[in-house]
Amino acid sequence: MTSDRAVWTDAVLAHGVGSRADLPxxxxxxxxxxxxxxxxxxxxxxxxxxxxxxxxxAGRPLPVAVQVAVDHPxxxxxxxxxxxxxxxxxxxxxLAGPTLPEANLGVYGFYITFWVGLVPVSLLLGxxxxxxxxxxxxxxxxxxxxxxxxxxxxLDRVGMWPAxxxxxxxxxxxxxxxxxxxxxxxxxxxxxxxxxxxAAGLWFGPGxxxxxxxxxxxxxxxxxxxxxGRRTDGCLVLRNPLHGAEGTPPVPGLAAxxxxxxxxxxxxxxxxxxxxxxxxxxxxxxxxxxxxxxLLDTVGLVAVLYVVATALSGRISGTTGGPxxxxxxxxxxxxxxxxxHYFSLLLLDGQRTWRLASDPFQTGLDLFGxxxxxxxxxxxxxxxxxxxxxGAIVLGHVLGVVLAHDRAVRVAAPRRALVAQYPxxxxxxxxxxxxxxxxxx
Amino acid sequence: xxxVVPVLALAAALAGLTACGSTAxxxxxxDSASSAASSAAQSGTPEPTVGTEQATSAxxxxxxxxxxxxxxxxxxxxxxxxxETGRVVVELGSEVRIEVTADTTDEVHVHGYDLTVDTxxxxxxxxxxxxxxxxxxxxxxxxxxxxxxxxxxx
Numbered sequence: 275m276t277s278d279r280a281v282w283t284d285a286v287l288a289h290g291v292g293s294r295a296d297l298p299x300x301x302x303x304x305x306x307x308x309x310x311x312x313x314x315x316x317x318x319x320x321x322x323x324x325x326x327x328x329x330x331x332a333g334r335p336l337p338v339a340v341q342v343a344v345d346h347p348x349x350x351x352x353x354x355x356x357x358x359x360x361x362x363x364x365x366x367x368x369l370a371g372p373t374l375p376e377a378n379l380g381v382y383g384f385y386i387t388f389w390v391g392l393v394p395v396s397l398l399l400g401x402x403x404x405x406x407x408x409x410x411x412x413x414x415x416x417x418x419x420x421x422x423x424x425x426x427x428x429l430d431r432v433g434m435w436p437a438x439x440x441x442x443x444x445x446x447x448x449x450x451x452x453x454x455x456x457x458x459x460x461x462x463x464x465x466x467x468x469x470x471x472x473a474a475g476l477w478f479g480p481g482x483x484x485x486x487x488x489x490x491x492x493x494x495x496x497x498x499x500x501x502x503g504r505r506t507d508g509c510l511v512l513r514n515p516l517h518g519a520e521g522t523p524p525v526p527g528l529a530a531x532x533x534x535x536x537x538x539x540x541x542x543x544x545x546x547x548x549x550x551x552x553x554x555x556x557x558x559x560x561x562x563x564x565x566x567x568x569l570l571d572t573v574g575l576v577a578v579l580y581v582v583a584t585a586l587s588g589r590i591s592g593t594t595g596g597p598x599x600x601x602x603x604x605x606x607x608x609x610x611x612x613x614x615h616y617f618s619l620l621l622l623d624g625q626r627t628w629r630l631a632s633d634p635f636q637t638g639l640d641l642f643g644x645x646x647x648x649x650x651x652x653x654x655x656x657x658x659x660x661x662x663x664x665g666a667i668v669l670g671h672v673l674g675v676v677l678a679h680d681r682a683v684r685v686a687a688p689r690r691a692l693v694a695q696y697p698x699x700x701x702x703x704x705x706x707x708x709x710x711x712x713x714x715x
Numbered sequence: 716x717x718x719v720v721p722v723l724a725l726a727a728a729l730a731g732l733t734a735c736g737s738t739a740x741x742x743x744x745x746d747s748a749s750s751a752a753s754s755a756a757q758s759g760t761p762e763p764t765v766g767t768e769q770a771t772s773a774x775x776x777x778x779x780x781x782x783x784x785x786x787x788x789x790x791x792x793x794x795x796x797x798x799e800t801g802r803v804v805v806e807l808g809s810e811v812r813i814e815v816t817a818d819t820t821d822e823v824h825v826h827g828y829d830l831t832v833d834t835x836x837x838x839x840x841x842x843x844x845x846x847x848x849x850x851x852x853x854x855x856x857x858x859x860x861x862x863x864x865x866x867x868x869x
Contacts, residue, residue, distance in 0.1 A: 548801070649829075656849045
């Protein structure tokens with residue numbers, strides 16, 4: 275499909291923006307850390323975990339004072355106001371600020387600090403973006419003028435498919451569109467995204483953002499793995515993250531969302547391999563064709579593997595429920611990929627955001643005293659980066675296997691629960707090997 | 716106990732598969748990396764065509780590796796990049812010399828190291844530095860947004 279003549283115009287790193295990418299992971303590390311962990315955990319689960327154990331209503335309540343403070347309307351509105359102002363500044367700087375990507379807060383703030391930073395924040399604190407989403411804030415203001423939403427009763431039918439589309443569009447912008455690092459691209463994308471989302475929100479009602487805003491859905495799904503969660507009765511609790519993931523509602527389109535997340539990050543890995551950079555991604559000039567095809571291929575491959583595995587699993591266990599049934603088990607895998615691929619980007623290139631935030635329009639301002647900060651690209655050693663990468667991928671898959679196992683013993687007849695997981699296990703192992711393999715290139 | 720047997724059998728079978736799966740690409744990557752590294756190391760041993768630092772700077776179009784340094788040459792003609800346009804592996808701490816011959820006025824930018832040099836149409840310009848930050852870095856032309864090459868420092 276590709277040849278040495280394959281050419282490609284691009285001036286920025288694969289993940290939207292940034293100056294540095296990670297080194298290939300040493301082979302021994304990937305092998306020692308490797309896919310064996312997934313299989314061993316599956317075998318151990320078969321022996322030691324015969325009954326479903328995960329419950330959405332598990333957890334130890336946080337102190338009342340904390341609950342009251344977190345849930346207080348003042349907290350909500352202060353956070354919302356701050357995030358709305360920051361968002362407006364980021365969009366304005368992207369549209370009207372410095373034209374060099376490295377000098378533009380909008381570019382670094384959006385691609386690195388927001389998109390990548392959303393991962394650790396959500397994994398630690400839960401669905402934070404839902405709480406502060408500036409689209410929800412604007413919607414709340416606009417909805418007073420427009421009145422009741424005409425399409426609210428149709429929201430259940432669209433499921434999470436709109437979020438899958440939104441995330442695929444974002445992945446394409448971030449990984450394939452040649453002009454992705456241009457500040458104007460970022461600014462126009464954010465305006466376009468905001469307008470479309472607000473229009474849909476006014477039509478479908480505020481419930482739309484939990485179904486159609488890719489960024490909120492991403493944060494909410496990752497937040498299912500947070501040690502802090504909300505019990506079914508609304509009480510804030512400390513809990514084993516697996517309990518939260520088990521409670522993910524299996525709405526239509528959930529599987530599509532996680533498949534896009536896993537596939538998109540996997541394609542980011544593909545673009546970092548020597549094969550890609552010497553082949554389709556080598557220097558030259560062309561449109562974003564190869565990257566677009568590569569992204570669609572990778573997402574498509576993940577989708578096919580997952581759908582076939584869940585269909586086989588359903589057939590073996592004699593149950594129905596469609597691809598959404600096991601989709602929650604891909605959440606930790608998506609989280610693991612995101613951490614593996616972007617954690618160094620956040621810690622190293624992410625430093626630039628703070629420098630730019632101090633002087634957003636490059637006018638000599640120094641709001642926070644960080645305008646002169648130098649970017650320290652040696653702040654995290656290559657060895658630590660490798661360890662985190664392999665650890666995140668392996669841990670993500672092990673947690674995925676645990677979640678799938680618990681779901682299988684819950685829904686399938688006891689005698690078939692283990693056999694029903696074999697197709698899924700094969701896919702998990704394939705993803706683990708593939709995910710680690712991409713780090714080796 | 717009946718349940719245990721198939722689980723363990725499958726686990727064993729998959730463990731075998733996985734080991735093969737992860738070693739195969741791994742060894743390949745390792746080979747290419749180590750061959751690049753070893754060719755760099757070997758360049759310290761006598762080689763007829765490659766000489767000292769002075770010799771390399773006198774021969775701009777070649778892309779040899781000296782004992783401590785690497786020379787990476789790329790050329791840009793009508794928006795098409797030729798030369799070492801893939802990913803070049805260099806050792807951490809080695810001297811790197813990037814030579815760019817472009818047919819337009821532009822600015823070469825080495826990401827991460829944040830080094831720039833203006834191009835002169837038709838004439839080679841160079842950026843020299845010590846590769847002391849590990850990672851993979853892009854080298855691009857700023858104005859035309861053309862990716863020139865990638866530098867892997869390890």
